[in-house]
Amino acid sequence: MTTTSRTTPDGAVLPPRGSRLPALAQTFLYGKYRHLLLPRVQRRHGDVFTLKLAQFADTVTVLANPAHFRAVFGGPVTTFHAGYAVLAPVMGDSSVLIADEDEHKRLRRLVMPAFSGAALAGYQQVVAELARQEIARWPLGRPLTVYPRMQALTLEVILKVVFGVSDADRLREMRPLVYQVASIGPLTLLGLTTPPLRRLPPWRQLADRQLRLDELLHAEISERRGMSDLGDRKDVLTRLVQFSAQDPERQGLSDDELRDQLITLLLAGHETSSASLSWALHELSRRPDLLAAAHEAAVAGNEEYLSAIAKETLRLYPVVYEVARKLAAPVEIAGYRLPAGSAVMPAVGLVHADPEHFDRPATFDPARFLGGQPPAHTWLPFGGGARRCVGAGFAVMEMTVVLGELLRTHHIRPVTARPERAYVRNVTLVPRHGTRVVPTLWPADS
Numbered sequence: 460m461t462t463t464s465r466t467t468p469d470g471a472v473l474p475p476r477g478s479r480l481p482a483l484a485q486t487f488l489y490g491k492y493r494h495l496l497l498p499r500v501q502r503r504h505g506d507v508f509t510l511k512l513a514q515f516a517d518t519v520t521v522l523a524n525p526a527h528f529r530a531v532f533g534g535p536v537t538t539f540h541a542g543y544a545v546l547a548p549v550m551g552d553s554s555v556l557i558a559d560e561d562e563h564k565r566l567r568r569l570v571m572p573a574f575s576g577a578a579l580a581g582y583q584q585v586v587a588e589l590a591r592q593e594i595a596r597w598p599l600g601r602p603l604t605v606y607p608r609m610q611a612l613t614l615e616v617i618l619k620v621v622f623g624v625s626d627a628d629r630l631r632e633m634r635p636l637v638y639q640v641a642s643i644g645p646l647t648l649l650g651l652t653t654p655p656l657r658r659l660p661p662w663r664q665l666a667d668r669q670l671r672l673d674e675l676l677h678a679e680i681s682e683r684r685g686m687s688d689l690g691d692r693k694d695v696l697t698r699l700v701q702f703s704a705q706d707p708e709r710q711g712l713s714d715d716e717l718r719d720q721l722i723t724l725l726l727a728g729h730e731t732s733s734a735s736l737s738w739a740l741h742e743l744s745r746r747p748d749l750l751a752a753a754h755e756a757a758v759a760g761n762e763e764y765l766s767a768i769a770k771e772t773l774r775l776y777p778v779v780y781e782v783a784r785k786l787a788a789p790v791e792i793a794g795y796r797l798p799a800g801s802a803v804m805p806a807v808g809l810v811h812a813d814p815e816h817f818d819r820p821a822t823f824d825p826a827r828f829l830g831g832q833p834p835a836h837t838w839l840p841f842g843g844g845a846r847r848c849v850g851a852g853f854a855v856m857e858m859t860v861v862l863g864e865l866l867r868t869h870h871i872r873p874v875t876a877r878p879e880r881a882y883v884r885n886v887t888l889v890p891r892h893g894t895r896v897v898p899t900l901w902p903a904d905s
Contacts, residue, residue: 471798482511516802523809532844542783551719573698590864606893609733623694757867767828769858773840780808
């Protein structure tokens with residue numbers, strides 16, 4: 460195992476290089492095969508190493524030890540800035556995922572009430588109804604590819620539960636726009652940061668779609684601000700408008716800031732939720748014992764077990780394999796002195812797969828999450844610290860509700876016994892063949 464550190468002319472002490480390939484090659488391999496690349500480099504260099512990744516910084520220090528994670532997640536927000544500037548052209552500078560320090564704290568304070576326990580309970584009924592509508596379209600006794608069906612479902616959840624759109628004409632126009640913006644890939648994102656490329660396809664088309672979606676969102680926001688019956692509505696945008704109007708510090712979200720939060724929730728919550736639900740069904744279809752237990756839990760309304768399935772899926776298949784922070788000041792981590800301007804990357808997927816932290820980590824076992832909360836220092840599918848994903852509770856709730864509605868009535872078996880491999884779609888790890896199953900109905904007495 461290589462552990463040689465490096466000292467730079469400015470006095471920084473860096474971990475060993477994870478690769479000597481050119482930065483462009485490292486960026487490509489990371490973008491397409493991060494779930495294979497990072498474990499391989501870890502086996503050779505240990506829990507701390509560097510890569511050169513164009514979308515983050517010239518030097519990215521990858522971390523695979525929870526003790527080092529705590530230094531990042533618990534460190535000062537003035538030092539550990541957001542690491543996703545590449546997303547700013549789509550999400551907006553006021554996104555809670557992009558903003559830093561006092562502005563991030565203000566935005567987070569205004570957004571978090573829309574994801575409180577009481578708020579989540581208010582969304583469940585709509586999510587359940589959308590799930591029932593989707594499941595009713597599934598053919599029985601014939602092969603079905605789950606992933607695109609879950610994409611369609613989570614898209615409807617975004618439109619109706621997050622955006623709160625109810626006008627039929629606006630929904631019809633927004634569906635393809637939302638899907639296209641949500642499906643943006645890394646290459647397109649990098650192109651958006653280069654003004655000359657924005658005049659060329661595919662960047663010009665994306666910019667046009669984004670502009671039209673922004674117009675529709677601003678119309679929705681304006682109408683929502685003018686409504687007198689907000690208390691009767693159960694959607695995230697309505698709650699954001701309400702909490703902004705009631706903000707005691709008189710720093711409510713502007714229309715542009717609301718737009719940025721909605722796009723952030725779209726990009727963070729569409730692909731990730733559809734992939735997670737597909738992985739959950741991939742595992743359950745191959746484990747008749749767990750599928751039967753899940754069916755019993757769904758019939759009995761046992762949300763704890765269904766939630767455990769969701770959490771175990773997020774452990775075994777972390778849809779976001781790592782998180783990134785940009786250093787605004789030099790910092791010492793794991794015995795290395797890292798320079799300002801570099802990035803640190805806690806690799807969540809490496810910790811989730813470490814037998815030191817999870818017994819039999821390659822085995823899908825929801826029981827490990829029964830009887831208490833997941834360990835906060837090793838179960839990190841939503842990141843940690845001051846920048847932990849604001850929609851974490853929403854994501855688990857959505858998975859729990861959808862699994863309950865589906866498994867209450869439907870049995871699933873795999874089309875093939877061979878497990879699916881993961882591949883990177885945009886920034887999310889998804890089943891390569893979309894999880895192919897044959898759905899049927901459970902017997903009435905089961």
